[in-house]
Amino acid sequence: RAALAFEAPVPPDFEALADVAGSFSPRIRRSRPVEVVLDVGGLLPRFGSEEAVVHELLRGCHRIGLDARAGVASSLGVARVAARSGAGGVVRRGEERAFLAPLPLAALEPALLIAAALTRWGIATAGELACLPRAEVALRLGPQGLALHRLAGGEEAEAFVPDPAREALREGIVLEDPIGVLEPFLFVLRGILSRLAARLELRGEGFAEVLLELALEGGERREARIRLVAPTREVPAVLALARLEL
Numbered sequence: 001r002a003a004l005a006f007e008a009p010v011p012p013d014f015e016a017l018a019d020v021a022g023s024f025s026p027r028i029r030r031s032r033p034v035e036v037v038l039d040v041g042g043l044l045p046r047f048g049s050e051e052a053v054v055h056e057l058l059r060g061c062h063r064i065g066l067d068a069r070a071g072v073a074s075s076l077g078v079a080r081v082a083a084r085s086g087a088g089g090v091v092r093r094g095e096e097r098a099f100l101a102p103l104p105l106a107a108l109e110p111a112l113l114i115a116a117a118l119t120r121w122g123i124a125t126a127g128e129l130a131c132l133p134r135a136e137v138a139l140r141l142g143p144q145g146l147a148l149h150r151l152a153g154g155e156e157a158e159a160f161v162p163d164p165a166r167e168a169l170r171e172g173i174v175l176e177d178p179i180g181v182l183e184p185f186l187f188v189l190r191g192i193l194s195r196l197a198a199r200l201e202l203r204g205e206g207f208a209e210v211l212l213e214l215a216l217e218g219g220e221r222r223e224a225r226i227r228l229v230a231p232t233r234e235v236p237a238v239l240a241l242a243r244l245e246l
Contacts (some may be wrong), residue, residue: 015170016199017068021059023202024053027162035080039160040072050090064198073099076158077108081107096154101127110148114141126152171196178217184246190239197233206231207238212245 019086027039061068071082073091210226
C-alpha cells in the first residue's frame with residue numbers, strides 16, 4: 001500500500017491528488033485532508049518494483065503541479081508514517097520496525113495525553129516505545145496506547161477500505177484583484193481548464209459539462225453552465241463555449 005501526502009490542504013488540490021492515485025489504482029481512500037492512500041498490490045507486474053511505483057506516482061503529481069511525498073509499506077500505518085515523515089520511500093516487509101525505530105514519537109502522531117505520558121516515562125523514539133511490554137502499555141494508556149504500540153512495532157492495525165467511485169472534478173483560483181475585462185478572465189480560465197483536462201486524462205474521461213462559479217465584488221455570486229455535445233479534453237473548444245456563454 002502507498003500513502004501520499006502534500007502540504008497544501010486546499011480541497012481542489014486534494015481532489016487532484018486523488019485523481020493521480022486513481023489513475024494508478026481504483027482502490028484509493030482519501031484518508032485525511034492532505035493524504036490519499038491506495039492499494040498498490042496489483043501494480044508490481046506493471047512497474048516491476050515498489051521504487052518504480054513511487055517514482056511514477058510522484059511524477060504524476062508533478063505533472064499537475066502538486067508537490068507530494070510518498071511511502072510504500074506492507075502496513076498501512078507504516079506507509080503513512082513513511083510518506084508523512086519525509087524519511088520514506090519503500091519500507092520492505094520485515095523491515096518496518098527497524099525503519100520506525102529511530103523516528104521521534106511525533107512521527108507516529110500520538111494523542112496529546114499519550115504523548116505527555118510517554119515523555120514522562122522518558123520515551124522519545126518509536127523504537128523505545130516498541131520495546132515496552134505491550135500489556136503494560138495497554139493497561140496504562142488504553143486502546144489508543146495499544147494502537148500506537150502496534151504501530152511502533154510495524155504491525156498492521158488498520159483495515160484498508162477504498163472510497164466509492166468519484167464523479168465531479170473541481171478546480172479554482174482566488175484572485176488578489178478583480179477582473180473586469182473578458183480576455184484576462186479567459187486567460188485565467190484557460191489555466192483552470194488545462195489543469196482539469198490533465199486530471200480528466202488521468203481518469204480516461206473528458207468534459208461533459210462545466211459549471212463556472214464566479215465570486216463577484218460585494219459578495220455576490222454568479223454561475224454559468226457550459227454543456228458540451230460530446231465529451232472532450234480539448235481546452236480551446238471548452239474555452240470558446242465559455243466565451244459565448246459569458
